[in-house]
Amino acid sequence: GRADDGDFIGGYDSENLATALGISVDEMNAAYETAIENAIDQALEDGMITQEQADKLREHGTAYLNRGKGLLSGSEIDFETLLANALGISVETLQDAYQQAYQARIDQAVADGRLTEAEADLIRGRQALFSNDDFRSSMQAAFEAAVQQAVENGLITQSQADQILSSQSDGGFLDFHGGMRGSRRHGGFDGRMPEGQDSSVPSTTDSDGL
16 A cells, blocks of 8 residues: 555664665574663663563563563663674664665655655655754754743643653654654664564554554
């Protein structure tokens, strides 16, 4: 069927990323597994989870983590760095590969007739905007100002405003799960799927997927 930009919130799949890195899908999946194991070990060492919880995470594997049920979802563990280490590359190299894989997925959709070139260009433009730190910072500042103005106008209470802003602290108003978010921060247990699966597998915070 036809695709739209909502289908690209997930960003890429393991095959795209492996190709961008010049490795096999098996090597990509092995790196994912190593990074996940190291993340669980780190969480256990830091007291974020119990041994029982760690065992449960290992038992259910990556699918459990990516469906939003993982106990590490939303944690401060830098999964991107762990994955880069498992691959033996820098975080910058991994981030470049994410971008290449994302673009390859869009290009393939055009080749398959699922997107027009104009639609693809629009998606690329949006992705470029939401990948830019200056743009994100400006939009976040505008959002925070608008929330505070809503308090002054009596639309919401200060307590409500504080809760809204607090809930946006991990990436802010523009923090899209997976693709847009992933274009800036591919860390965390929020959509990185090994075993050749698409990184846009829906979770509890993302209902979109290709």
